[in-house]
Amino acid sequence: MRLLRSNGDTPLAAASAGKPQSGPAGAAGASHPVPLSETDRLFEAIANYTYDWESWLGHDGQPLWINPAVERMTGYRVAECLAMQDYPLPLVHEEDRALIATVIDRGERGESGNDVAFRIRRKDGKLVWAAVSWQTLFDRAGHSLGFRTSVRDITERKLSEDALRDAHAEAExxxxxxxxxxxxxxxxxxxxxxxxxxxxxxxxxxxxxxxxxxxxxxxxxxxxxxxxxxxxxxxxxxxxxxxLAPKFREFAVADLLDQVETEFSEAAREKRLALRVLLSSATIHTDPTLLGRILRNLVSNALRYTERGKVLVGCRRAGDRLAIEVLDTGIGIAPDKIERIFEEFYQIGNPERDRTRGLGLGLAIVAGVAKLLDHPIEVRSEPGRGSVFRVLVPLAQSLAATAAPAxxxxxxxxxxxxxxxxxxxxxxxxxxxxxxxxxxxxxxxxxxxxxxxxxxxxxxxxxxxxxxxxxxxxxxxxxxxxxxxxxxxxxxxxxxxxxxxxxxxxxxxxxxxxxxxxxxxxxxxxxxxxxxxxxxxxxxx
CATH class of the missing domain: 3.40.50.2300 (Response regulator)
Known part of the structure; x- marks a missing residue:
């Protein structure tokens, strides 16, 4: 009896292993009653020495062939495994035997499956995490010969997953x-x-x-x-x-920009900075209070980190959105720090934690509110030259909106x-x-x-x-x-x-x-x- 590969070759001949088997005769080790070609011997060597634990099980779930890798993974020799009742369940952790019994049952029904994790209890009592995949085997005529299982050691992967999960839980x-x-x-x-x-x-x-x-x-x-x-x-x-529940409405962006200019003009004068707010005739659809919180944090941050020059607030259309930009000539941000500036308590250029520079929460709040409003935030910056923060806000559907009364x-x-x-x-x-x-x-x-x-x-x-x-x-x-x-x-x-x-x-x-x-x-x-x-x-x- 020969196993049929997808290209028609026969990689492994079946041979008896000293234990009566139903279906095709079992093969283990180097017993070859059927003459093997050189190609067959090559494929047999590959099967016997593959790193994963491979098995061939008949229609009744009994093992017909097991490769030597089983001893490395379980501590049991091939002959011991072939002699086991209910192979491979005695090799499986007690709590996982029902799971593997289901895998065997599915294999007997001609189903295939992949990467089912379970625990092996080795001969020395130690536990090993493994994953089993299985598929039906056919002869050249297309008749089922049972199914093969392939078991891979995933202990290191499980340890890494557990460590990652523990680290995530600890962070939470x-x-x-x-x-x-x-x-x-x-x-x-x-x-x-x-x-x-x-x-x-x-x-x-x-x-x-x-x-x-x-x-x-x-x-x-x-x-x-x-x-x-x-x-x-x-x-x-x-x-x-x-x-924070957004209350969206249409309003003239100029109203909000005017408020921002009024609120920060004195702070800019105290630092001898030029604050310019370029008004726009656009109407937008958003929550004015929450957008105001974003802009106030951005302008406050720009003034805080700018010692000379100016802070400019302006708008430009970007498709169906209005891009509101806050530009400064401040210290700038290194490319590898741009993602981190939106983290809570992270500050650039403030190792002494000078509280006049805030707590490092402003941009974290900007990111959180922008996510809540679904308003993307973009940043361009160059150390020593300044930064541009850009928030994209949907334009109003109507051409004009009545400005909300103050x-x-x-x-x-x-x-x-x-x-x-x-x-x-x-x-x-x-x-x-x-x-x-x-x-x-x-x-x-x-x-x-x-x-x-x-x-x-x-x-x-x-x-x-x-x-x-x-x-x-x-x-x-x-x-x-x-x-x-x-x-x-x-x-x-x-x-x-x-x-x-x-x-x-x-x-x-x-x-x-x-x-x-x-x-x-x-x-x-x-x-x-x-x-x-x-x-x-x-x-x-």
Whole structure:
């Protein structure tokens, strides 16, 4: 009996191996009752000395031939394997025998398969990872002779895969730990900063001396810098939490560019840099707030890393998109560093970690927001010459879009503040003191409490209903600000307007707070933004 190769040659003759076999006689080693040609001997040598463990099994799954590589992989000699009951299952790890039994069953049915991983239990007890492939064998007339199996040692591959998987899991654990640490640290830092902001705003109302106002201005500048650092951490946490939901609309890009120029003109003048923003008549379709965050980070970065020359912001059409470009004459970026600049906390040319150059989060935020909006970011740069960052934004379908009116601060009657009662709930005493002082100076009547039950007790005592409730999100005893507002509403039987303040940056808490249905402000909050939010609440009663 000869095996048929695809080209019609017969590479291996079958021969008996000293064990009765059903079907064609088995062959193992050099027993050749059928005369072999030189070609047959060549193919037999190849089969016997191939590196992989090869077997020929009959229709009943019994081994007819096994090559010597089995001893290298399993520790068992060919004769021992041929004498085994249920070969090759005794060579297989107990937990994988059902899998290999299925492979044998499929081979007996004439099916083929590839690269099924399993474990070998060697004669010395050691485990080896292997992969088996199998296919049907035919004679020259096209009759099935059973099937062959080929087993390859994949231990090194499995070890590499396991190491890679472990490294990936460790990186994931480290990333989660980093996020938890940043969230906790950010929350704890925001609480005193928020109180400081409110105290400073209350103090400004009563100051008139130039020297005192200048000193207070320096304090406010320092608080603003701390704000910016924490806001960057917040943006990263919000991206991780998936709570940034784009609100796409059509608007004139000139409106956004004009805002950017206004915001950064003073910073450019302080560094003696020329900031030029070339307006465009194009209308685009995107989220103006999130695109604004991208452009502000890019312009801020350009000013930070440019000591001489200029920063230019301009637009050009690129097919059905508008390319908004931020060009600078700064330090530039080496080609091998361009990918890394979008990593969190990575900075170029700041080994001393000078905090005036930020945290190294700006471009990571740009990349995250751009991915969320599906706006590609392109970078061209040359060390010592400067950089160009390009964001591609879809053009509006219509030829023109009505520019959105600039947000205006609600105008309340002069008596509105005086007649409004604000209820502030926070378990931090400094926050309560600061809100009590500032809200009072803004002309509101104020009640403060450190919990929802305490707030209800004060309302019951005074017999009054608050005009609005301002509550911290994380309160003691597991209650949230949203829960506190709901509790007061239920007890009073009135839908009192509510505002949530939070210093949390933990993704799960941010998602939870965003889902509460109340307007959410992130600490530290600039006093004018807090005042605007309160006035919105009161104007919508």
């Amino acid at each position: 654990r480290a990333n989660r730990a980093k996020s938890r640490f940043l969230a906790a640290a950010s929350h704890d830092l925001r609480q005193p900063l928020q109180a400081a902001h409110l105290f400073a705003a209350a103090l400004r109302i009563g100051l008139h001396e130039r020297g005192d106002l200048d000193l207070l201005g320096s304090i406010e500048d320092a608080l603003k810098a701390a704000n910016e650092l924490l806001d960057a951490l917040l943006d990263v946490s919000r991206l991780d939490a998936g709570v 947000p205006t601060r609600p105008i309340l009657p002069a008596s509105a503040a005086a007649g409004a009662l604000l209820l502030a709930i926070d378990d931090d005493p400094d926050q309560l003191k600061a809100m009590n002082a500032l809200f009072g100076r803004w002309g509101y009547q104020v009640l403060v409490a450190d919990s929802a039950p305490a707030a209800l007790a004060k309302l019951t005592e005074t017999g009054r209903t608050p005009s609005a409730i301002i509550a911290d999100y994380r309160l003691r005893d597991g209650l949230t600000g949203a829960g506190a507002i709901g509790y007061i509403r239920e007890k009073l039987g009135q839908k009192v307007p509510g505002l949530i303040l939070t210093g949390d940056t933990e993704p799960a808490r941010l998602a939870e707070a965003s889902a509460s249905g109340f307007e959410l402000l992130h600490k530290p909050i600039e006093p004018h933004r807090l005042q605007d939010a309160i006035e919105r609440l009161l104007s919508n009663r």
